[in-house]
Amino acid sequence: MRAPLSWLRDFAPFPNDIPALVATLDDLGLVVERVERVGEGIGDVVVARVRDIAPIKGADRIRLVTVETGDGAVEVVCGAWNFTVGDLVPLAPVGAVLPGGLEIARRKMKGVVSNGMLCSGHELGLSDDHEGILVMGDTDGVRPGMALAEALGVQPDVVFDIAVEGNRPDAWSIAGVARDLAGRLHLPFTIGEPTPPPSLGVPVGSLASLEIEDPDICPRMVVRVLEEVSVRPSPRWLARRLVLAGMRPINNVVDASNYVMVELGQPTHPYDLDRLAGAGLRVRRARPGEQLVTLDGVTRTLGVRGRGLADSGEDCVICDAVGNPVGIGGIMGGESSEIGDATTRVLLEAAYFAPMAIARTSKRLGLRTEASARFERGSDPWGIDRCVARFCELVGAPVADGSLDVRGEVPQPFRLRVPTARVEGLLGVALAPDTVASLLEPIGFGCAPADGSIDVTVPTNRPDVRRGPHGVADVVEEIARTYGYSRIERRQPAWPQPGRLTAYQRERRLLADTFCGLGALEAWTPTLVDDADHALMGLPGAAVAVTNPIVKEEAWLRRSLLPGLVRALARNAKRREAAARLFEIGTVFSHPDEAGREARGGADGSVPAMLPGERELCAAVLFGEGDDARTAVGAWRVVAAALRLAAVDLVADGNVAGLHPTRAAVLVASSGERIGALGEVDPDVAAALGIDGVRVGWIELDLARLLDPAVTARRPEAAQPISRFPSSDVDLAFVTPEGVPAAAVEAVIGRVAGELLESVTLFDVYRGPAVPEGTRSLAYRLRFCAPDRTLTDEEVGTLRQAIVDAVAAETTATLRQ
Amino acid sequence: MTVPATVARIEREAADALAGAANVEELRGVVTMVLGKRSPIVRVHRELGALDPDARRTVGKQLHDTRERLEALAAERLEALAGAARAARLEADRLDLTEVGAVVSSMSRGHLHLVDQTRRALEDVFVGMGFEVEEGPETETDWYNFVALNIPLAHPARSMWDTFFLDVGEPETVLLRTHTSPVQIRLMERHAPPFHAVMPGRTFRRETRDASHLAVFHQLEGLVVDHGITFADLAGTVETFANAYFGPDIHTRLRPGYFPFTEPSAEVDVTCTICRGEGCRTCSHTGWLELAGCGMVDPAVFDAVGIDAEEWTGFAFGFGIDRCAQMRHQLADLRLLDENDVRFLRQF
Structure with missing residues (x-):
């Protein structure tokens, strides 16, 4: 809200210390966003009358204007076209300095000398109008040569641009700001009683009627009637204040209504009484589908329920006495009864509307006006009378006696x-x-x-x-x-409970740190995506759609981190940052029809509602030099070691959406639950996302399962004893048919070797002429060690043979000779 | 030739041989030759018995001295040769450590995202102050996001949060949370007071991206509900936090504000982190930057979760994690945060 200091001073004698006033307003929660000094720097500008306008040879946008300033003619070049011979305009002569520091110099354009500048309201800092020259009305003794400030009655002023919080409708007016400020500064706050206008001598009831059919949405309305009104421009002081407050002066009747709203916070609406089909107003709910053309020329359909729980489809319409809608109550008037030049009889309406009703209608129609914004926050139902009187005082026309005042249940102190x-x-x-x-x-x-x-x-x-x-x-x-x-003195509170992270939160940090240790950069990819990404990956099931997306490419909740991460790689590759490992910890969503969560919903939390399922994932794309599915396995082992996981099985799986069908595995925890997947991104999927012809390693982990020790068992916390006795190594190479996973061979080794096996390492994989077609050689190094003795060759030899026999029997892999 | 003269000659020749050894290996051979069991000195020594007692004594002493001198010489030579050998070896190893390039690129360290680092730093400050860390879902019902927070259906205050609604259930009933405040409700609904928790997480607003706004961003919410908690505790907590996170010369001030879920409500400003309060372009020459919103938990919120507002009081605060990162690292454009440009990610 723009509040000129001069206007505030109508209510209390505020001092001139602007920084102190700003600080006080801020401290009251009336935050000053901008301080504007106006009416300064126009002292050099004078009023001039246009004598002649002549074209300039070779120029079609500028003209040579001769103006009279009282002591001779001045020729200036001007690019504006909104004035004619005889108009009064502001002239900044050579040497004048305008607000903003522009100094006017003698200039030569197209061979013609310009001895000054005709100014727009914007250039003078008087209004936002920069479309054309400020043309002044030829009234009230304004004459050429007069100082512009004197002619316009402009005094230097300070305008505070104040952000008023939504819960403070009382402060959304000049008087309201003044009241708060005066209270804090211990200054007397006075609000004068309006001078009663001349009386028409007839009771208002003889000229108009008022009926409220639905007082629940319009609990109070007041109507007064003015006659012998002559519609004309407002007095300069009033127009000036409206301009400073950010409003455009229109005519004395509309301006008075706006003035009252800015000054006291109450919107009012003047109707041309002669343009109402029935003399008077009726207030009721709109009938379903009822239509009305509002002041802005738009046809509005009312009384139809919109989207959302909150909307009841109820609108308050104001009708003339015979029932034709003439306005949407509290929001915008209708075109049909607008005040015009020919208006002589004015019906003024001022009301208190139910705030929520206004809020609903305004939201559904997408129609927010100065009036609706005030009414939906709550106007003062008992401030109406003063506002109506102030309007009558400002218009000054004769007023019918009394007012029509219909009330329902009006809020009371x-x-x-x-x-x-x-x-x-x-x-x-x-x-x-x-x-x-x-x-x-x-x-x-x-x-x-x-x-x-x-x-x-x-x-x-x-x-x-x-x-x-x-x-x-x-x-x-x-x-x-x-x-x-x-x-208010500050105090640091204390309580006995310790602050802490949960085990999940600590381990999630550890996981991120581990990926960092692997050289990966943490990324943040979009939550809102295009469903086409899911189709591309071949993800079965449905995504949750956003009903009001900003763009259609961001209209769905992501179901996978894969497209975002691969795209991030592709974008970096385009910037010639090809090799990178990226990881992300983020939420993916599933449709409630598949996996939802029940939650409290409804207007009071009593109605169960289904929410989308949410899973927190950690995923990584491995795209460093030479990275592939092997890198993913290596990275997984580091992660498993960091989290101290006990055995997790890698099970080949060709059906993981988005992954390379012959280079992917799922991670199966000790509980049998699937905790993630890894391998490579399907080359076709990667290509569609912008990475073509290069392998992309992939790991994806479901954190709720990975970090839950009940699902994914951990190695015991107790320290394991370390043997003091020497260990013995045995190397075994098995010729293993393709199709028998190495994990199967390793599982047999582990089981048969038992507790004496300290470690087993796959150190070589060989395919080639030295082994039969359709097989490969897997070479393992087994390290045996006993806690209490040095193992004898015989013991180790027995174990070796048992292992070889078992592997052959269970996996068909045979010892390579 | 007399025996002493022979010994002197032997010493001369031995010394020459020791001096002539070119390396440690050769030297060891020479040492064996001149001092070993078959060396001339030993041979002379064996023949001492043939001399008369006086000569035997004289020559014996001469032999002893000679051996001592030769041994010292050998040790001296050994040290010199070994030193030279080491020097040569090291010289051959010489490496210009500034010429190491991509050879060790496989050893690069990764980086946490700046937002994650900021979130951790904030969490750590609050954990140190006795807070727990709570989390909640990113999709919510209207009830958790608005109604329970004293923002009824169709309330005009809802325009403070431009909301993404989801096509689930009745229209406009399920949404992407616009703030982390629903986590407060879930926490208070699930447990009995007291509460001392911060709630970080991702939030969503239907706003057009620009340098200072993201549609998807991160907030950290704080909630303290206990016996005897007052506005003074809120002001103290906010100040302690600002000092701990931004630095001891960064202070806070509270201004009246409006949030439906707190009463009284306040906006928190912190000393401008750019100019340290002197006044600059970033803070519009005020010396202060807006950081957070806060206030005393509104009794209507306590009603919604069944907590007795007569017995318990509490405060809540909330601010942008991304904004903290922006303030601390002077990010000119917030969009850097979600563009995943590795040149940005590697900076932090």
Whole structure:
């Protein structure tokens, strides 16, 4: 909200110390986002009358304009076309300095000399209008040669651009800001009573009617009628204030309505009484499908339920006395009864609407206006009368006697008992009841100290304060705010419970650190993806769709980390950063139809709802020099060692979505559950994602299972004794048919060798002429060791033979001779 | 020739031989030759018996001295030759350590993502202050994300959070969480007070990406519910955190703000990390940067999770993890964070 200091001063004598005012406003929660100094630097600009406009040879955008300034004619070159001979315009003569520091010099353009510049409102810092020259009305004794500041009645001013929080509709007006600021600065706040306008001498009821059919959505409406109105430009001072407040002056009637809204916070709506089919207003719910053309020329369909739980499809329409819709209550008026130049009779409507009803309609129609934004936050139902009177005062036309005032259940001021102990309990600072009263009374709360508490009367301009016990917290906020947050002494709380990470959180860190140790960089790939990625990978099942995506490529929740990570590699490869290992720890989602989670839903948490399934994964793409599925296996072993995992089986699996069918395995934990997969990315999938013809190693781990010791067993924590006796190595090479996994051979070795086997290492794999077609030689080094003795050759020899026999019997792999 | 003269000659010749050895190996041969069992000295010594007692004594002493001198010479030569050999060996090994290139690239260390590093650093600060770390799902019902946090259906305050809704169940009932605050609700629903927890995680808002906004970003929420917790504790906690994370010269100030789930509510500013409060372009010459929102838990939130607001009080705060990273590392553009450019990832 833009608040000019001069306007604020209508309500309290604020000092001129701008930085101090800004600091105070900030501390009150009325954050000043910008301070604008206006009306400065136009002292050199004078009013000039246009005498002649002539084309310039060879130029079709600029013209030579001769203007009269009272003491002679001046020729200037001008590029604007919005004025004609006889108009009054601002002239910045040679040597003038404009706001922003532009110094006007004599210039030569297309062979013609320009002796100054005709200015737009924007160039003068007076308005945002930079479309054309500021053309002044030829009234009220404005004459050529006059200083522009004098002609416009412009005084140097300061405008505060203030961000008012959504819970403070009371502060969303000049008077509201002034009230808060005056309270903190201990200055008297006064708000004058409007001067009654001349009376028409007829009762308002004889000119118009008012009926509210649905008082639940419009609990109060007030109507007054003005006649003998002449629609014309507003007085300069009023137009100027609207401009400073960021509004465009239109005519005296519309401007008065806007002025009242900016000054006091209450939107009002003037209708051309003669353009209402029936003289008067009726307020009701819109009928389903009812249509109305609003002031912005758009046809609106009302009374139809939209998306979302919250929308009841109820809209408040304002109709003329015979029932034709003429406006959407609290949001925007209709085109049909707009104030025009010919208007002479004005019906002014001012109302209090149910905030939630306005919020619903505004959201569904996507129509947010100054009025709707104020009404949905909650206007003051008892501030209406002053606002209506102020409007009549500003327009100045004769007014019919009395007002039509229809009320339903209108919010009333109410009392809250605020225990002083509660104030201290929430703020940590003890405040005497007198102190509390001195803080709250200046901003409109009534305070009556009672025994151990304060009875606070909450005014109706404070809809943020709730009735009942919750309201106490709202009042305490007001106490803290007006007292000053910075004055509350800080305290470091302490409690006996220790801070800690869970085992899962610690191990997840360890996992990330392990991948770092493998040279991998942690990536962050998109959660919102294109479902085509899942199809590309051949992932069965459905993804969860976003109903309101920003772009269609980001309209689904990812079900895999693979496309994002491979794409990240591809993007880096394009930047000639080819070799990289990337890993990511992130969530993937499944459709609730497959794996959902039940959660509380509905308007009050009582309705069970199904949420998508979520799994936290850790995945890595291994794309360093020479990386492939082997690298993935190696990396997995490092991870398994880091997490101290007991045996996890690698089981070849050609059906892992997105993986190379003949170079992939799943990881099966001791519990039999699948905890991940590894191998290489399917070359076709990789190519489609931008990596063509190079192998990409892949590991994917399901953290909930991997890090759960009940699923994936760990090696015991107890230290294992280390033998003091020498160990013996035995090398065995088995000619193993393709199709018999090395893991099967190793499993037999492990089982038969038993506790004496210290380690077994596959140190060579040979395929070639020295072994039969369809087989390969797997060479293992077995290291035997006993904890209590040196093993004899005989013992080792017996074990060796037992192993060879068992491997042959169980896997058909035979000892290579 | 007299025996003493012979011994002197033997010594001369032996000394010449020792001096002439070119390397340690040769030297060892020479030593055996001139001092070993078959050396001339030993031979003369064996023949001592043939001399008269006086001469025997004289020659015996001469032999002894000679041997001592030769042994010393041999040791001296050995040291010199071994030193020279070592020097030659080392010289042959000479390596310019600055010429090591891609040969050892396989040894490169990986990097945690800057956001993850920041999250850890923040978690560690709070764990040190006695907080536990809680997590929750990224998809939520409207109830957890809004209603239970005192943001009823259709409340205008909802416009503070542009929301991605999911095509699950009734329209606009399931969504991507817009903040980490639902984790508060889940925590309070599941357990009884007291609570001292921070809740980091990924959050989503339907906003167009630009240099200072991401549609997908990270927040850290804090919640303390205990007996006797006040606004003063909140202000103290926020200050302690800022000092611990940003540095002892970084302070905080609280300004009134509005959040439906806290009352009183506050915005937290920290000393500008660029200019340290002097005033610069980044902080619009105010010396302060907006960091977080916070406040005392609203009684309506306690009602939603069945906690007695008369017995327990609490505070909550929340801020952007990405924003902390941005402030600390002076990131001009937040989009660097999710573009996965390895040239960026390797910097941290």
